[in-house]
Amino acid sequence: MSAYNFAYLDEQTKRMIRRAILKGLAIPGYQVPFASREMPMPYGWGTGGVQVTASVLMPEDTLKVIDQGADDTTNAVSIRRFFERTAGVAVTEATVEASVIQTRHRIPEEPLQAGQILVYQVPIPEPLRFLEPSEVETRKMHSLEEYGLMHVKLYEDISQHGAIATAYAYPVKVEGRYVMDPSPIPKFDNPKLEMEAIQLFGAGREQRIYAIPPFTQVVSLDFDDYPFAPTKADHACDLCGAEDSYLDELIVDDAGGRMFMCSDTDYCLTRRKAGHIGAQGVPYEEASV
Amino acid sequence: MTPLLQVEKVSKYYGRRIGCADVSFDLYPGEVMGIVGESGSGKSTLLSCLAGHLVPDSGAVRFDTRADGLRDTVTMSEPERRMLGRTDWAFVHQHARDGLRMNVSAGGNVGERLMAVNARHYGEIRDKAIDWLGRVEISDDRIDDRPTAFSGGMQQRLQIARNLVTGPRLVFMDEPTGGLDVSVQARLLDLMRGLVREMNLSAIIVTHDLAVVRLLADRLMVMKDGHMVETGLTDQVLDDPQHAYTQLLVSSVLQV
Numbered sequence: 001m002s003a004y005n006f007a008y009l010d011e012q013t014k015r016m017i018r019r020a021i022l023k024g025l026a027i028p029g030y031q032v033p034f035a036s037r038e039m040p041m042p043y044g045w046g047t048g049g050v051q052v053t054a055s056v057l058m059p060e061d062t063l064k065v066i067d068q069g070a071d072d073t074t075n076a077v078s079i080r081r082f083f084e085r086t087a088g089v090a091v092t093e094a095t096v097e098a099s100v101i102q103t104r105h106r107i108p109e110e111p112l113q114a115g116q117i118l119v120y121q122v123p124i125p126e127p128l129r130f131l132e133p134s135e136v137e138t139r140k141m142h143s144l145e146e147y148g149l150m151h152v153k154l155y156e157d158i159s160q161h162g163a164i165a166t167a168y169a170y171p172v173k174v175e176g177r178y179v180m181d182p183s184p185i186p187k188f189d190n191p192k193l194e195m196e197a198i199q200l201f202g203a204g205r206e207q208r209i210y211a212i213p214p215f216t217q218v219v220s221l222d223f224d225d226y227p228f229a230p231t232k233a234d235h236a237c238d239l240c241g242a243e244d245s246y247l248d249e250l251i252v253d254d255a256g257g258r259m260f261m262c263s264d265t266d267y268c269l270t271r272r273k274a275g276h277i278g279a280q281g282v283p284y285e286e287a288s289v
Numbered sequence: 290m291t292p293l294l295q296v297e298k299v300s301k302y303y304g305r306r307i308g309c310a311d312v313s314f315d316l317y318p319g320e321v322m323g324i325v326g327e328s329g330s331g332k333s334t335l336l337s338c339l340a341g342h343l344v345p346d347s348g349a350v351r352f353d354t355r356a357d358g359l360r361d362t363v364t365m366s367e368p369e370r371r372m373l374g375r376t377d378w379a380f381v382h383q384h385a386r387d388g389l390r391m392n393v394s395a396g397g398n399v400g401e402r403l404m405a406v407n408a409r410h411y412g413e414i415r416d417k418a419i420d421w422l423g424r425v426e427i428s429d430d431r432i433d434d435r436p437t438a439f440s441g442g443m444q445q446r447l448q449i450a451r452n453l454v455t456g457p458r459l460v461f462m463d464e465p466t467g468g469l470d471v472s473v474q475a476r477l478l479d480l481m482r483g484l485v486r487e488m489n490l491s492a493i494i495v496t497h498d499l500a501v502v503r504l505l506a507d508r509l510m511v512m513k514d515g516h517m518v519e520t521g522l523t524d525q526v527l528d529d530p531q532h533a534y535t536q537l538l539v540s541s542v543l544q545v
């Protein structure tokens with residue numbers, strides 16, 4: 001434990017990252033460059049999110065880590081264990097108990113509260129990247145608010161698929177100014193981006209941090225005649241019966257059998273504990289015996 | 290009558306080498322001006338300075354803006370200049386792939402400038418794109434094809450449609466027919482002549498092909514080593530060249 005500074009990163013680095021976070025909060029949606037450090041995990045595994053989490057973590061914090069909504073996947077378990085060992089903070093799987101939540105590709109179903117911080121892992125922070133390969137040019141487009149190109153992508157979607165087919169990493173405009181990539185969350189989660197909690201986005205390989213302060217206006221881009229629509233599998237959770245949560249589809253046998261279940265494991269479990277049962281579920285007490 | 294574009298002593302140096310020096314002229318609404326000269330004579334440098342792609346070292350390029358009348362585009366702020374670049378100006382590149390997004394469908398290419406000026410209705414954008422593809426003789430069933438699937442002539446026509454869709458007042462063209470075979474060239478020239486007359490466009494066309502300027506341009510400017518050596522009505526310059534270099538240029542044209 002004493003071999004590491006609290007939360008792994010040294011204090012100078014944390015200060016540098018906190019400055020970037022503060023700047024990001026002051027200019028919602030703006031990508032702030034920062035000197036991303038080597039972390040003891042490969043790029044693409046959440047190095048950006050981990051650095052942001054390390055910089056905002058306090059000894060009295062309670063940390064929750066989710067990967068695609070789940071608390072029990074490899075990525076989530078390793079990052080949670082990493083901070084248990086290097087920071088000694090309390091950890092939890094319950095969304096309501098956590099003060100800092102690091103997430104990969106989901107926003108928890110339970111609405112977040114003031115005082116909570118949601119940290120996103122971001123692979124590609126530049127929403128215009130695949131439309132305009134030059135970073136010099138995209139930065140200029142951001143600074144001059146030239147966002148026509150973003151709609152070209154949506155136009156292409158409609159002309160090819162008959163609807164806006166972008167299902168994740170759906171571009172948003174933050175506070176009427178910056179177009180932002182909300183990280184690869186499903187577009188089902190986009191309406192939740194307007195929330196009470198602080199949202200921080202860290203991209204380690206790309207060396208960018210950006211943020212959405214609480215109660216900030218976040219609008220998903222669309223056309224007048226093809227308005228934005230959040231989508232999910234047209235089904236209820238087979239374990240807890242929830243009809244309002246984002247679902248994972250699981251193939252369960254070789255005969256094409258499948259089941260749908262909440263991607264947010266904590267949400268599902270909380271509902272099952274409260275007595276909700278889905279089509280293929282069993283009561284919580286029986287399952288846990 | 291106010292000129293649409295007033296160019297005053299524009300000079301651009303690349304270190305100690307001259308790009309173009311002391312070029313001045315006025316361009317009036319509806320007028321087409323040709324700039325001819327050999328390779329390296331400064332034609333493209335001059336065009337880039339006029340279109341705001343390069344910053345001239347000295348001189349002024351005044352454009353008759355819709356809101357404030359004549360404004361110097363060299364000293365105006367970058368957002369204003371880029372706004373002009375996607376509304377009142379159009380730039381047709383020699384190579385269509387410089388002016389098109391090759392991984393975006395034809396319709397998306399035409400629609401981009403509309404969306405850049407805040408068109409947010411898919412149906413209207415698409416209707417306009419189909420209309421413009423028709424005007425440049427691209428059938429509407431090709432609207433969802435990418436430019437990579439188009440021939441060179443079609444790519445060039447698509448580039449023209451993409452540029453003219455927002456109704457610009459001034460078009461810059463850099464060798465618009467370069468690299469196309471003669472029959473395709475002829476159709477393209479015919480098309481451009483029609484559009485220029487129909488939309489009352491002003492245009493500046495840089496080329497080394499004298500036949501192109503003979504067909505399209507009202508006025509001609511001949512450049513040599515970065516300097517303007519002769520200027521006048523197209524027919525006058527081509528039929529009765531005064532400067533030795535112009536005489537050489539005119540007499541160098543291969544007769545078929």
